[in-house]
Amino acid sequence: MKKVILSLAIWLLFLSAISQNPVYKQVKVLYSVNSLELLSANGFAIDYVLEGGYILLSLNRQEMELLEGLDLQFEITIDDLERYYQDRNAGKNPDEILNSFRGSKEYPVPDGFSLGSMGGFCTYPEILDHLSFMAANYPNLIMPIDTIEGGTTIEGHPVYWTRISDNPQINEVEPEVLYTALIHSREPGSVQQMLFFMYYLLENYNTDDEIRQLVDHTELYFIPCINPDGYIYNESLNPDGGGMWRKNRRLNEGGTIGVDLNRNFGYEWGHDNYGSSPSPGSSTYRGTEAFSEPESQIVKTFCEQHEFRIALNYHTYGNYMLHPWGYVSYLYAPDHSLLQTFGKLFTSENHYRYGNVGTLLYIVNGDVNDWMYGEQTTKPKCMAFTPEIGNQQDGFWPEIERIIPQCIESMQQNLLTAQLAGEYILMTDETDFNLIMPVGHLSFSLQQVGLIASDIIVTIEGVGDCFEQIGGPLAIGAIDTMQIITDSISYKLRPGIVPGEALSYVIHIESGNFHLSDTIRKVFGPAVLVFTDSCNNVENWDSTSWDISTYQFHSAPASITDSPDGYYSSSTYSSIQLADTIDLSGAVASWMHFYAKWDLDGGIDYVTCKASSNYGLDWVTLPGRYTITDFVPGEESLPVYTRKQDSWVSETIGLCEFCGEEILIKFDFKSDSKTNKDGFYFDDIVIEKIVAENYSQEIFLPVGWSNLSSYLIPEDLEIEAVFGDIIQDILIVQDGQGFFQPQNPSGTLDKWHTHSGYLIKVSEGVSLQIPGPAEHNRHLELQPGWNLIPVVSSTAIAVLELNIQPVNSFEIILQPIGNKMFWPSKSIQTLDSLYPGHSYFIKMYGAGTIDY
Structure with missing residues (x-):
């Protein structure tokens, strides 16, 4: 018995x-x-x-x-999901896989980081071992793990936290941000990326100025495992990974186990039975009351002891970046625009879909995001986000080879979280593509999106010699978060600048601990209108599916769109192409401007803008201000419009590579088999060009030898054409590498090069006329030893003002014909200027450059 x-x-x-x-x-x-x-x-x-x-x-x-x-x-x-997850990693060596990623150029794998023994993920003891290792090896940057006040979990485990800062043992008066993981115990990718990020901060602090700036001026808090009971339970049943337990380990009335901790927080807890469940057996069971669970109480206590400005509460999977509200789909949070701006910045590299969870996915109530943001009585407001890392093929326990890519995908949003807690300025160039006047103003707009507002200083620095003068630093007071201001700084271009000449400048912005430098490229000269279309119809275009929309437009009454009848279809390709070619003959610069908006946020859906100079046989995809790359698998360099741009933006695309040709323009649209969205709209398209101004340079050549160059580009570059009117008087022309002699077929010099200097011998004194546009590229590459250089300038250049790099890299400059020279080491300075039409010898100690 x-x-x-x-x-x-x-x-x-x-x-x-x-x-x-x-x-x-x-x-x-x-x-x-x-x-x-x-x-x-x-x-x-x-x-x-x-x-x-x-x-x-x-x-x-x-x-x-x-x-x-x-x-x-x-x-x-x-x-059998658990078996599936285990089988696809069976026999793999995590160390070998980790080492294969060690040479990654983008966010290199930190030396201290390692994959775990549980399907590549760390077990709970391994997580604690990593945190102890960090504290032992970087005691000046990270504090030892500590328990959060408020008790322990259902099974008696503490919930640990730690802090990374330049003074980790002290709670300084600095912006605080929070990173959490494993509120759902079957989502190990949430903690693995956290360990990667923490090691990256610690190991790069001494060598990376950006990392040092963040750590010195921000306090970064980490809760690596909110739900240790559930995680340890998965580990005990599935030591090779694949455990599917989600909730905590509370024994509920009726014998079921577990409460969904991400439905147990107090803001709109139990708002309805869609966003959480009252049934104890449900995977989304919310508990008997708000904060019924010790784990959620512990997180609540920790947040109320601090002033977290931003939080990333990590989950897997789906490739989403979610923010409040979750408890309803029909209400936007008061800070919706700011949350959306953060979401767009967070996902600018990993291309996750972003938005409020109640609208983007499904209803969730009692979740940690809504509480961190919505509860503003017991603590300050916190901009809380949920990154859902990993795609649907990854699932909860991805293949080991996918763990490092998920960690790398999370890096930018982790870094930006710390940056956005302080000052962070978005700058938009507001100056036209072409500068018409030699004096004027360079305009820009600034938007403060960081959570701290400090005074702003803007400076502009010219690149090269195009600018004779740029106004001094502009002091702007602090501007509120999400406020936009527009301002400008004066400029004066150098004398002699010619239409079509490219110019660049750098805008520097400083505000508190924020620093930004952005290079802006323009072109000089008045524009000639080549093509314009108000996009109120499609008469100028050929397409079988694109048409006008009278519901969306920049200027009434219509715009052109790929999906005029509603959302676009799945697995679709369509295009719209100009019916007639655009004539860019005589152009030295050209560009296209239009307004656009789009919602292509349904998967790998995108639009490209293309140009063809051979009537559509070949197409070149064009980059613009709002295109991104690294989006289309297998075509990472392809510039595309994708994701979403809710408001109309002013887009400009350069067409300079097609100057002198006739071109066609088209837009291509592609969608995958996933979600359908509203599509792409463009309106008010304009194409302009700058036409070259032809000049003529007269150069007198006396009998015998002369030195020769020109700052103009001859209309015909053939040597015989350049010297056509005086060819009977030429005995020989040399450029240091080849020669030309009339009637001598063995000559090796057949083309004129504006960047070359020449020696010429004539039998009679003659005048050489060189007509053509000015050479805008005034940058010359110099070789070690002797170089015969031209004067690419319409005016004389003082020797002492020559921009020769590196500094002191030349020995002597001298006239090829004559006895004038500039020889600093011998204190000989009989050559004071270089004159247009002449060439000069320069002897370099090593390779260098000269810019006129």
Whole structure:
């Protein structure tokens, strides 16, 4: 009898173990608004939503039974998720995989970082070991882990925190930011990227000025594991990774286990039964009351002890950047514009979709984001975000090869979080593409998006010699967050600048601890209108699908769009092309300007602008101010318009590479099989050019030898054409590498080069006329030893004002014909200037440059 009772007890324990470690299946449910609401109302945890496509769920046996009772179309795509996650990493060596990423140029893998033993992710003890290692090796930058006040978890574990700062043991009066992970215990990517980021800060502090600036002026707080009970439970059942437990480990009334900690916070807790579930067996069970769980109470206490300005509460997966509100879909948070701006900045490299979770995905109430932002009585307002790292193929336990890329994807948003807690200025160039006048103002607009406002200093520095004068630093007072101001600084161009000449300048912005330098490129000269279209119809264009929209426009009554009938379709290609060519003959500079807005935020959906100079046989994709690269897989250098731009922007695209040609312009649109959006709109398109002004330079050549050059580009570069009128008087022309002699077929000099100096011998005194536009490229490369250089200037240049780099890199400058020279080491200075039409010898100690 005792044996029977013992056997029964063992069997019951076995059944209990089986019930606590159920098999999870991945299920794909056909998407509809109704299906999403029905799933939420029945307490399902939504893993991933492809709007217009499907919904992914991870379901245990009881949840499968519940799903089967609903009138929804679904299919089981993975029969055993835990086994699937384990099998795809079986036999892999994490150290070998880690070492294969060591040479990464973008955010190199830190030396201290390592992959863990649990499917490449760190076990709970390994997480603590890493944090102890950091504190032991970088005691001046990170404090040892400490327990958060307020007790322990359900199973008696403390919740740890640490701080990175230049004085980590002291709570300084500096902006505070918070990073959290593992509120859901089956999302190990959330903590792995955190360890990567922390090591990166510590190891690069002494060598990276940006990192040092952040650490010196910001306090960065970390809670690596909010839910240690659940994480340790997954580790105990699935030591090779793949554990699917999500909630904490509370024993609920009725015998079910766990509360969803991200539904247990107090702001709008239990707002409805869509955003969280009242059922204890649900994966989104919210608990008996707000903050019923010790883990959420601990986080609450920690936040109320600090003044966190921004928080990143990491989850997996979906490639999203989510912000409040979550509890409703029809309300925007009061700071929605600022949250959206942050989201756009955070995702500018990883291209995650961003937005308020209630609108972008599904309803969530009682989550940590809404509470951190919405609770403003017991603590200050915190701009809280949830990065959902990893794509739908990665799932909760991605292949080991994907762990480092996920860490790298998270780096920019981690760094920006610390930067945005202080001063952060967005600058927009407001100056026309072409400068018409030799004197004027360089305009710009500034927007403060950082959470601290300090006085702003703007300076502009000319590049090269195009600017004779630029106004001094401009002092601007502090501007409020999200405020935009426009201002300018005066300029004066150097004498002799000619139409079509390119010029550049750098705008420097300083505000508190924020520093920005941005190089701006312009062109000089009045514009000639080549083409204009108000986009009120498509008469100038050829397309089978693009058409006008009278609902969206920059100027009434219409614009042109790829999707005139609503959202664009999946897996679509379409284009719109100018019906007639654009004539850029005689142009020395050209550009296209238009207004645009777009919503292409549905996956790998994008628009490109292209030009063709051979009637459409070949197309060149054009970059603009608002295009991005590194977006299309396999075509990382392709400049595209993608994601979303809610308001109309002024776009300018340079066409200088097509000057002198006739071109076609077109826009291409491509969408993938995922979510459909509103599409791309353009309006008020203008194409302009600057036409070259032809000049003529007369150079007198006496009998015998002369030195020769020109600052003009001859209309015909053939040597015989350049010297056509005096060719009968020429005996020989040399440029240091080749020669030309009339009637001598062995001559090697057949083309004129404006960047070359020449020696010429004539039989009679003659005048050489060289007509043509001015050479705008005044930069010459010099070789070690002797160089025969031209004078690429319409005016004499004083030798002492020559811009020769490196400084003191030449020995002597002298006339090829005559005895004047500039020889500093011998104190000989009989040559005071270089004159147009002449060439000169310069002897260099090494390679260098000269800019006229």
